[in-house]
Amino acid sequence: METYEYKVVPAPEKATKVKGLRGPACFAHTLEQVMNDLGKDGWSYVRADTLPVEERTGLRARQTHYRNMLIFQRKITAEPAKLDAPQPAAAAPAPLPAPPPLPMIMMPANAPDIPERPAAE
Numbered sequence: 001m002e003t004y005e006y007k008v009v010p011a012p013e014k015a016t017k018v019k020g021l022r023g024p025a026c027f028a029h030t031l032e033q034v035m036n037d038l039g040k041d042g043w044s045y046v047r048a049d050t051l052p053v054e055e056r057t058g059l060r061a062r063q064t065h066y067r068n069m070l071i072f073q074r075k076i077t078a079e080p081a082k083l084d085a086p087q088p089a090a091a092a093p094a095p096l097p098a099p100p101p102l103p104m105i106m107m108p109a110n111a112p113d114i115p116e117r118p119a120a121e
Helices: 024-040
Strands: 004-010 044-057 061-075
Touching: 004 024, 024 044, 024 061
Parallel strands: none
Antiparallel strands: 004 061, 044 061
16 A cells, blocks of 8 residues: 655745746746755645635734645655554563561550540440
């Protein structure tokens, strides 16, 4: 089974200046640069999405903006551990050692007797 990892990057909002290009061609060149830079690292373009983002405006107010995102994927080369395969049973932890015996407290022979408490009525 093939597994993929994904990368989401914001689409450029402004075109970079390029000598000899104007308007949509300039923006297309900027977008092309972003896609080629990621392509060099093995990322394949999947799609562009427009997603809502709630942002703060002032102290308490919030406003929803829409951001254009570019989604890329690439195949993961290392085979991950199979989730369906049974895992080997873990060895039971060793039992804890028994606590040492409590010391005996001896009353001195000349200690006064402690009277018993009267029963509560």
